[in-house]
Amino acid sequence: MGVSNIVLTADKTEVEAGEAVNFTATVYFTEPLPSQASFYLTVYVNNNPVKDIQVTAPAGSYSYTARFQLSFDRAGTYFVKVSAPDEIPV
Numbered sequence: 001m002g003v004s005n006i007v008l009t010a011d012k013t014e015v016e017a018g019e020a021v022n023f024t025a026t027v028y029f030t031e032p033l034p035s036q037a038s039f040y041l042t043v044y045v046n047n048n049p050v051k052d053i054q055v056t057a058p059a060g061s062y063s064y065t066a067r068f069q070l071s072f073d074r075a076g077t078y079f080v081k082v083s084a085p086d087e088i089p090v
Contacts, residue, residue: 001088002030025082
């Protein structure tokens with residue numbers, strides 16, 4: 001089972017020192033999951049891995065949405081991305 005796309009959104013695009021940002025990552029599968037599947041999403045900030053999120057998507061899902069929060073020590077611009085395995089074990 002493959003991943004076709006990941007869409008990442010944030011509740012704000014500018015942060016002050018110590019501020020938290022809420023993110024939503026939606027993973028789209030190439031076809032509906034034939035059974036429940038567990039896998040990890042890896043969160044990167046400025047191309048450095050900072051967090052792994054274990055998710056479990058139910059059978060029949062075309063997508064799965066994970067929500068997470070990151071805090072930033074300094075004000076500034078950050079590049080945040082999420083990756084999933086190319087193949088999801090089902």
